[in-house]
Amino acid sequence: MKAVIFDLDGVLCTTDKYHYYAWKNIADGLGIYFDEEINNRLRGVSRMESLNIILECGKLEVSEEEKLELAKRKNKIYRRLLENLTPRDISEGAVETIDKLRAAGLKLAVGSSSKNTPFILERLGLANYFDAISDGNNISRSKPYPEVFLKAAQMLGLESGECLVVEDALSGVVAAHEAGMLCACVGDAAKAGAGDYNMRSISELLDIVLKRGE
């Protein structure tokens, strides 16, 4: 194992709750029922695909123009919530784990579907922590397609088999596997037992990576 590729929302930071608030606001406005379970289906998938899932739940058909408007409104709410983001919103144990992985000689990357990745990393004070950042701005298909992780490996100059992905989304686990990478999970995906490794906390990553190197 030569690199670890971290998902952002729900792995490195707790922004997943802000996605939830923002989508809940949009769904309420449309009179569509929305809860945590539906929200879990939005993890890892792009903004427009998330909207499509919500509209499908409400059996609501709207024009492409309205969709763009709704997605724009959701992002405006989300960005307002992100204004309050500080390094305190970094997931517990993440910085220590990243530092130890780096000290052990591993390369580190971000692999996220979010177009807000640069802004979030900046707010968290993590903008200069990674060797590569692959995000929603440089891909044409979001998770469960493997593109975001394949691009991250390419940026690092590594083969898929040399990279371990860390994910909280079922769509992210599929993307990692499609990319030919092993996946360590936290949160929702770990609860479902979807990963090759299912962790209670990101700190367990150290054991996983260092043991695989033995």
Ligand code: BG6
């Ligand atoms: C992923 C989130 O990281 O980014 C998804 O898990 C979200 O819920 C996707 O839809 C796109 O995010 P953004 O910030 O570009 O709207």
Ligand code: MG
């Ligand atoms: Mg995530």
